[in-house]
Amino acid sequence: MDKKQIGEKVDQAASTGRMKLGELGSFIRDQRKAARLSLRKLSDQAGISNPYLSQIERGLRKPSAEILQSIAKALQISAETLYIRAGILDERRDSDTISAILQDPYLSEAHKRSLVEIYNNYLQLSAEAPKAATVKDVTG
Amino acid sequence: MDKKQIGEKVDQAASTGRMKLGELGSFIRDQRKAARLSLRKLSDQAGISNPYLSQIERGLRKPSAEILQSIAKALQISAETLYIRAGILDERRDSDTISAILQDPYLSEAHKRSLVEIYNNYLQLSAEAPKAATVKDVTG
DNA sequence: ATCTTTGTATAACAGTTGCAAGCACTAGAG
C-alpha cells in the first residue's frame, strides 16, 4: 500500500465519521420536528444548551452517551435508538429470539440449544413463520 | 424540602456518581486479573495509554463509550457489560431473552408463555442466575 | 546482588465537549 492509497484510506475514514454524525443529527432533528418541538424547547427538556443541540443536529459535534440519553428521554424515544445511530451500540439482528437466547449470560450451552430447538418447533407450528433458523444462521 | 435536605440530596448524587466510576473501574480490574493480563498488556491490546487505564481502574476518570468498547474488546467481554456498569445502558437488557421472546412476531401468546416458563426453569437450575424474571417485570 | 516488570504519579499538552453570551432573522401583536 503506497502513500496515495494510505491517504485515500484516511480520507475515507474521516468522511465516514462525519457522515455518521450527520445521520445522527438529521435523525434527531427529524424526531424533534415530528414531535413539533422547537430547538429551544427540546434543549430545555433535555437539559442541554440550545446552541449545543443545534451543533449536534448539524453534525458538528459528537455528543456523549449521556447527552444522547437526555435527548432520547426528552424525545420520548429509547436511548438505544440513538446509541445505534451514533455507533455506540450494535443493531439487533433479525433473528432476535435465537440471538438473545444464545447471548444470554445465565444459560448453559445445553439449555441454549434446548430452547432454540423448542423455539424452532413452535415456529414450525405457525403457518406464518419464516423457515426455521439454525444456530449457524445466527452466528454467521 | 428545606436546604438541609437538598444538600443531602446533592451530596448523595455526587457520591453515587463516584461510586459508579469506582465500580466500573473495579470491574475492569477484576476482569483484567481474571484474564491474567498486566495493566500494560491490556492497555496495549485495547489501544489506550497505560496511565489512563490505571486512572480508569481507580475510578479517577470517566471514559467515553469508545474507550469502553476498546477495553471490552480487549477483555473479550461484551461492550454492553461495561456500558451497563458505566450507567450508559439500562440493566433491563438483562431480560433480553424474555423480552425477545415476547416481542417475537411469529410466536403465539401461548408459545411465548411456554418459552418464558421453560427459560425461567432453566434459570432456577443455574446457581449464578438472577432471580427469575416474570412477564410483568419485563413489560414494566 | 542486578535487572525487569508492574502499577502509579505527575506534568504538559492537544483536542474535544458542552456552555453562556450574544447575534441575526422571522412572525406576530399592538
Added chain:
DNA sequence: CTCTAGTGCTTGCAACTGTTATACAAAGAT
C-alpha cells in the same frame, strides 16, 4: 410602523478526555 417573542446559529471559553514522556517504588525474576 415599532416592539416583542421565538427561532436557530456564532463565538469564545472552561472543563474534561486521553496522550506522551518521565520518574519512582515495589515486586518478581535471574
